[in-house]
Amino acid sequence: MRRIAQETINRVLEEVDVLDVISQYVDLKKRGQNYFGLSPFRSETKPSFSVAPDKNMWYDFGSAQGGNAVQFLIEYEKISFPEAIRSLAEKYGIEIIERGNKEQNNLYDQLYEIHELACIYFENSIKDNPKGTAKKYLTDRSFHDSIINQFRIGFAPDSWDSLLKELQGKFDNQILKKSGLFSESKKGPLIDRFRNRIMFPFFSLSGKIIGFSGRSLSEKEDVKYLNSPETLLFEKSKVFYGSYQTLPNIRKKNFAILVEGQTDFLRLVEQTFDNVLATSGTAFSSKHAVALKKYTNRVILCYDSDSAGINAAIRTSYVLLQNGIETRVLFLGNGDDPDDFFRKDNNTKDTFRSLIKSAAHPISFIIKHKDILKQGAADQSKFLNECIGEIQLVPDSMVRNDLIRKLSNELGVVEAEVLDRFSSLKQKRYKAPVESDSSTTEVTHYRSSEDKAQ
The missing domain is CATH 3.90.580.10 (Zinc finger, CHC2-type domain)
Incomplete structure (x- = not known):
């Protein structure tokens, strides 16, 4: 049965x-x-x-x-x-x-086992070589063994087939391919997808390993971070790095700190800010927002403070607001990310707590960091229309009215004018269904062609 x-x-x-x-x-x-x-x-x-x-x-x-x-x-x-x-x-x-469907059950069991064995292999690659490049990288970044062990950080050797040799014979090649840990190549039927990379495992909410993100140790590698592809276990549009470990704390504190990368996440956890999540190089989507909203409706964005990070923070702010999540933006400045911030001697936990308390409203953040008030009337009018287009996608009327009021105050435009535009502008863009991976907001507040390319 x-x-x-x-x-x-x-x-x-x-x-x-x-x-x-x-x-x-x-x-x-x-x-x-x-x-x-x-x-x-x-x-x-x-x-x-x-x-x-x-x-x-x-x-x-x-x-x-x-x-x-x-x-x-x-x-x-x-x-x-x-x-x-x-x-x-x-x-x-x-x-x-369904249990009773032995072939399907066996497939999932094997995929979970492959990921667990791969994680053990990556962990041992660091432990067995304490003076190697991987351990040196983590030591130079001041990550303690307690953090490395807690989040099961490992290393994929610089080899085309070291993991393949470890697992081959235990699993069919078709199963190995479905795991996302291997790729097809001219060098052989299968090669290791991750090579010469620090490995950060993703966990399901039940604690099983479902994928990896690998940080290259080679300066010549174009792709600095490489994530597992979409598989039966891993859906990048709804997975956060660290969720298994920190979601209970997020629910307890009723707000989440959202960062971009794994090292930012780990640094904040090490500094006792344990209500943090990382998107790990994946564009923030409505699926992310829906998953996060089950635990909190308040988010502090703490992205990198370079131009790419600013644009990503703007995009993410809109997606969060459009999914009913109260949002503030913490800007560290000096091009810093959270990892950089805490590696500077003069920055402390209390400093970071103060920055959380003073985090900016998304509208204020956009206007300041896109220099909107320094632009001409035509560009300010264009920006106003773009903002209204985003606000139209916010379902809660009270939140919409608050955003309109904030936009009016920050731009120095009479609120009635903003409301008039809100009513007259046709809603040209529609919110993508949650099921669609395209459910991210494309922001158009660009100051230059470089911004747009980024």
């Missing part, structure tokens, strides 16, 4: 947004951080049914029952647990793995 695998159940519980599910059955109104509506399980005139997006849970005060999206479907549609899991998995594009 077939039964749904725990892997599918875990993905449904982790990825399905309870607010999105219940909104299709109940008319909900936001009140504070939660949403309220009339109970769908009994007759009432005053709303006592609550949905908490940050906890991904619902609760009916009248009947004293509550739970997650699966439990809601079971209660509302009077169906079984497997039927609820299957229904949600099909709707949200989650592959249904």
